[in-house]
Structure formats: C-alpha cells, structure tokens
Amino acid sequence: MRNLTVARAVAWRTLHNVFTNKALVIPQLAFPLFFFAAFAGGLSRIHNVPGFDFPENYTSFQFVFVLLQSAAFGGVFTGFGIARDFEGGFAKRLLLAAPHRTGIVLGYAAAALGRWLVTAAFLTVVGFAVGIKVGGDGVDLPALYLLAAILNTAALFWACGVAMRLRTMQAGPIMQMPVFLVLFFAPVYVPLNLLNGWIHDVAVINPVTRILEAGRSFIAGQPTEVAAAFGAAVALSALFSVWAMRGLRKAEAAG
Amino acid sequence: MAHPNTIEVEGLVRQFKKGPRAVDGINLRVEPGEIYGFLGPNGAGKSTTVLMLVTLLPPTAGTARVAGYDVVKEGPAVRATIGAALQEAALDPLLTGREHLRLQSALQALPREDRRTRSDELLERVGLTEAADRKVRGYSGGMKRRLDLALALVHRPRVLFLDEPTTGLDPQSRSALWQEVARLARDDGVTVFLTTQYLEEADVLADRVGIIDHGHIVAEGTPAALKAEVGRPTLEAIPADPGDLERLRAILARFGEPSPSSKGGAVRLASADGDLAAVVRALDAEHVRIEQLQVHQPSLDDVFLAKTGRSLEGAADDDDGMTMGSAQT
C-alpha cells in the first residue's frame, strides 16, 4: 500500500514536469510522427515487392512499428529524467522521503506509461486520419496496445537501471543505443520472410521481432504468435525490473 | 615613445538595454605601478567597469584611456598593452596548461623561439610546472586561477586587470596569488587594477582603494586614509531587552557621534579607553542591561557603512546580472 502511495507521488511529479514543459512534450509527440511520415510515406512502394505478405496497407504495417518504437523510447526518455534527477540531486530527496523506495521505481514506470498513453492516443488519431486499415473486427487492437504498454515498461526498467547505476545525464546514449539497435534489428521495413543474410538471422533471435510481428498480425486481424509475443514482452519486463531494482540498491548504497 | 601605464576614466557610464545603469559616471585615475583595489558588493558595477576597460564592452558614455590609448577608438592598442584575468577562469578543459600557454603566446605573436621559454618561465612562476601536461579539467580551482594569471602575463603586459582573482580559493592559494601580484607591481612596475569583494584583499594588497556601490564610486583613497576618515573606534551595544533600544541610543549619544547599527545602538568614541568605562558606568546607572558590547576598530567595511549606510559584508543580496554573458547584450 505504501509503495503505491510513493509511486503515485513520483508519477504525479514526473508527469507534471513533462506536461508543463513544451521542450519535453513536443519531441515526444513529434518524433514518432516524423518516423511514421518518413517510413510510411517514403517507403510505401516496398509493399509492391514480391513476397510482401501483409494484407493491409503499408501505412498500417509501419504504424505498428512506430507505435512500438514510441513505447520503447517513451521508457528511455523517462530514464533520461531519472538520470537528471540524480545529477541534480532531486533523487536524494526522493530516497530520503520515500519510506518504501520500490515505489520510486514503480512511480517512474507509471509515469512512463502515462506519457506514452498520450503519445499513443495522438499517433492513433493521426494514423486513422492518414488511412491505416484495421483488419478483422478490430477486437485485436487492444492487444496491440497492451503489447506496446508492456514494452514501454520493459524499456523504462532498462533505462532506470542504467540511470540509477550511472546517475548522470551522460548515461543517455547508453540507455538509448541498445534500445535503438534492438528495434532496428527487427523487421522494420519488410516482414521477416523478406529479410535474408545476417540481418535475418539477427531478427530471428531478436525478441522484439516476435512482438512486432504479433503486433502487425493484430492490426491485420489475423493474430499469430500471440503467446510468444506476450511471453517475450513479459520476460523482458521481468528481467529489466530486476535490473532496475538492483540499480536502485546501488544508488542507495552510493548515498 | 611609450605611453605611461596609467588608467584614466572620466564620466564612464554603462547602461544596459532595458536594464540597470550598471556604471553611473565614474572617475578614477590609476598611476603607473600602482595596485588599485576596486571594492564593492555583488552587482555594484565592478566587473562591468573592468569589461569596459579591457575593451570587451563598449561604454554608453564617458571616456577611458588605458596606457594612453582610448578603449573605444584604439582597442587593438589597448589589448596589446593589457593582460586580463576575468571573473571566469575561461579555460579550455580539454587542453593542458602548457598547451594553453603555447596557444596564448602564439596568438600574442611572441617569436617562435621565445614561446617555449616564456611558457616554462610562467609555469614555474605560478607553480604549475608539474601539472603543466595535465588537462585543465583535472585542475583544482586554485590551479585554474594560477594558470589564468599566467596566461594574462604571457606578453608582458604593462597593465593587468584582475577581476575577483581569489574568489573561491583556499587561504594558501589566495596568499600565493597576492604575493605574485605584489611582486609584479613592485619588481616589474606593472599597473594592477584589481576588483574584489574581500576587504582583507583590498587592505593587504592595494595601494589605493576605490569603493563602488550601485555604479558610483563612494570613496577613494589609501586604505589607511579611508579608515582614518571614519576614524575612531566604534562601540556597538545590543540591549538584552529590545524595549530599551531607544534609551540605549540616547545614553550612547552622550559619548560621541551616533553611528548606524543594524542590531542595536552604536557610537563613534572619542577614545576607546576612557570612554568605554564611562559608557559601561552610564548604562549600569540607567539599569540598561546589555546582551552584547563590542568595540570595532575601523575597517573598510566601516568606511562602506559610513558612506552607504550598509555593511559591505552583508550587501551580497544585490542583483548580480553583470556576468560575462549578460554583459554581451
């Protein structure tokens, strides 16, 4: 119960700081939109490549990637805020004040999710406005958003663990680069069956590939690999939650 | 013919756009080889004055000549004659101390064959020979200040401007810097214009002191002369019962000139020994209980207090918009 109180306070403060600061809100909304425009707009002809097996349009195909990317980077950007809190000394205030410090991490996770929900809503409105097509009866769509939400949490836990260990804004690239690589070593531009060579091999073992392909199957109304996708997302979340909690202990020990 | 290394300022004004009049018509003259201490609280106009004299900030009105050259019309000539260690140490954290000196000496067009010798000499002089090949980001505050001074001396300037050179330094570093500044003036005949908010620094180092407040010079002279002006010791008393304050002041007023006191009553005594005992007897006779009784010998703070009604050491609350960045606007 106390953890929830702490989490709520931390989440409120983080969300308040983000949504009252244009310099934080605008990139959060603009960047996914920009990638959506660049990929769906610029590369739409790829849909014509023989073997491109996706029942809906390329815009829908890329919408899923952009949604998941926004979720992952939403977690990372909240991680930047955690690093800033440590560098500026505010984190000490949180550590001193919170009776149950696990709540601090949960609070940041809740804030990351809250931030992303706004981005997701914005992207969804834009997506429908530019013509994404949702297959089947649309019942599968919430599953796509749930997957993205779990990915957001996993990314936040990863970034939180890094931030709490390094406690400096210079940890930004360390938080960001692995997430970037993991996202882009998945079938970003074409389905998995159209990749070959080393990139195909890497994509096959990349857990984000399961999540991405399942997400695309949801939007197409033909869900596949659902268990694998949710399993991968939950496993990543669980793994990085341990990483984050251990990071918290290290931050406590450092004083 | 070389111009004498004087500093002459007449009616100097600096008005910032939509901002305060940071320097409001100051006049001063610094003689060759003199150490002139420019003393004042934060925001008084010290750094703004320095920036104008080193040609980094154009005056709004008035004239200033450094080593005989006009700071507005003959900027390059002024810069060739002066060295400056400004408020920020202004160092590149990625370069070593030696690299800084090489760069500075090259930009100052020292002959190539002299650059290494001059660098080594200055490093020795400021005690940085051992740290010379370490990057500046690893230097302590004191080391940075010493390197800053060395860089200001590379081209053997005739006039040296030091803007709060010992702020943030430990007592040992401060003392070392004072010694070097005194030596420059004494042995090399360098004219030194030094701004400071530390009374002791002005007292120990400066031949003459100008006290600036809100852009005006409120007092000028040797430290001894300024203190003598304020003159006799001041006795300050704080009553145990605040309700006795007026009675206390009335009693003290019988023994000399009342003096401003933020905490109680104060009087400038005719002489410390005799009057002190008499004051105590008078207070006792009137049953005024005293919490604290102090005798102050005159200090530059007393001079400031006498001229402005405020204590210099407590006057750090003024706006300080006079940083290098804002001075560029």
Place this chain on the structure above:
Amino acid sequence: MSTTLDQVVLLARRSVVRTVRQPANILGPLIFPMMLLAVNSGGLKAETHLPGFPTHSFVAFALAVPFIQGALFATMNSGTDLARDIQTGFLNRLSLTPMRGAALLAGQLGGAITLGVVQACFYLAVGLAVGVRPASGVGGVFVLLLFSALIALAFGAAGSFAALKTGSGEAVQSLFPIFFVFLFISSMNIPRNLIGVTWFRDAATINPVSYLIECVRSLIITGWNGEALALGFGIAGLVAVAALTLAGRALPQRLAR
C-alpha cells in the same frame, strides 16, 4: 604580429585536438552512420527488386547517406565547441589577443573540414571493404572527398552561426532534430522517382538534402552524372555561402570589441 594564416592554423589545430580528446565526438560520427547503414542495408535489401531501382546493391545505394550524416555531426560538434567557448569565457580570452575574428571562424571550420574528410575516408574504406566499387573510379573518390569537405564547411558554418547567435550549447543541440528531419524526408532510403506517396515525393524533391545525397550516390553507383554533381555542389555551395555570411555577421556581435 602573427598572420591570419598562422592564427587559422593554430585554431584549426586546437579544434582538431579538442575533437580527438572527446571520444564520443569521434566515435559517434564514425559508428552511428555505419550502424544505420548496416541495419538499412539488411532491412531494405528487398527494395532492390523494385522495377527501376538503380542498382542491385543496396549497400552501394545507401553508402551516400553516412557522408551527409557525418556532416550533421560536424555541425553539432563545431557549434557545441564554439558555444562552450562562449559560455566559459574562453572566447573573451581569445578576443583579448590580436586574433582576427575571421581567423576564429576559419580555424573552427578548418577543424570541421579536416574531421569531415577523415570521416569520409572511413566511410569509403568501409564501403570498399564490403565490396562497393565507386562507379566514377579514382577521380570520383577525389571529387567525393572534395564534396565532403564542402558539406562539412557548409554544415559546420551553420552550427557556428547557431552558436554565435545563441551562445548556448543546448540551443545548438536542439538543431539536431531539425537536421534529422531534413535527412529522413529525402531520397535517403529510396530514389525519389520510386517514392509512392505524392506529398513525400514532393517534400523530398524540394529538400536540398536529397540533392546532396544524390550527388554522392551518383559518384558511387552511376559514374559521372553532370546534373547530379552540379546540383549537389551548387546547393552545398549555396548553403556554405549563406551559413558563412550569417556566421560572419554574428561574430562581431559576439566579440563585442
């Protein structure tokens, strides 16, 4: 009195030394574009099957992009370093020497150009290592290096202008997303004539970065394409002139002497 050239050389040397001593400023421009090249080459290889795609090798097609990305990094590094000099007061220290204002700018940009050419050599070496052979031959390689120097100058001057105007490293960094947008809404990943979405194709057509990419690309996959070279050099030259003019105007205001 040292000559302007002496001062330029001094300050250019300092600019290079500073960059070399900040590993992130070296590794970033070298590694990040190569990572993106690897990812895109693998992920977009299928694009070569599209009718009208100009080459069978997507690596050869995409190799042009790092040259432009490298120039963006030059902008950021050049501008951030100059902004730091302003913020720390080091620029004032330089102002008090006989240093000419033009030498400061030229020195800063000399460093950016040097690093731009080194980066270009690296990208070329990687391309050669993975089997790309520039269709324009040895002569084309020299032209490519010359072009790299020109765009490093152009973008470096833009970064310097931002630094001189704002005096703030954060303001310079905030330009990065803007340049990034110009890079992505271009013919970076697909030839302009194969862009299916009209608005995107139109945007890429009016985007000057498309022509910079196409200039480099033509030297790698086509050979000697006069139109592409003229457009690329012309636009880079215009950007350089505009940015240098703006930076030159901002400099005296910043030096304030």
